Amino acid sequence: MNEITENYSIRLMEEKDIDQILVVExxxxxxxxxxxxxxNEIVNNQFAHYLVVEIDSEIVxxxxxxxxxxxxHITNIAIHSKFRGKKLGETLLLHAMELARTFGAKKMTLEVRVSNETAQQLYKKLGFEAVGIRKNYYTDNLEDAQIMWVNLYE
Incomplete structure (x- = not known):
């Protein structure tokens, strides 16, 4: 099992991070x-909160x-392909769940491609349950999305 081997930090995203975020994106x-x-998400959206994970000052x-x-609602989550398999996605999602709790959230939802079994396994590990399908959700190939929910206080 690959554990996080590098020193990493997780913090709130800032406007100055957008260039590095676009590389990951x-x-x-x-x-x-x-x-x-x-x-618009980080400057204008009062409901949005974004976290970044850094290794040696590089947003990954x-x-x-x-x-x-x-x-x-998780809008998006991504780890650069060079850094996958090190539990960074799991750690980042756990931080996002805690952040949501601090803002008063009791439940959390997300959509994930029906073909993305790796992500679905992570979400299930963290307590998310599949509750439905959004047909033709993804615009690039009209793939369906699995809707998942978790109770943040169980």
Whole structure:
């Protein structure tokens, strides 16, 4: 089992991080978010909270969560492919779950590609349960999304 071997830190995303975030975004997704989308999330969206994971001052992953009243929604989570398999995604998601709790969330949801079994296994490990399907959710190939929820206080 690959454990985190490097020194890492997790902190809130800042505007100055967007260039490095875009590197991770383009590595991880076939339809990456734009610079403007990230800027609007961290500067203008009062519900959005984004975390980054750094190794030696390099951002290698990030996670976004919206907290609205008592529900949290993971907007996206990504670890650069060079750093996968080191439990950074799990650690980052655990931090996002704790962050959501501090803002009053009782439940958390996310969507994941039905073909992304690796991510689904991680989410299940952390208590998420599959509750439904969003048909043709992903615009790049019209793949369905698995909807998953977790109670943050169980």
């Amino acid at each position: 383009h590595d991880a997704f076939t339809t990456p978010w734009s610079r403007t989308a990230f800027y 992953g990030y996670c976004g969560v919206w907290v609205i009243i008592d529900e949290a």
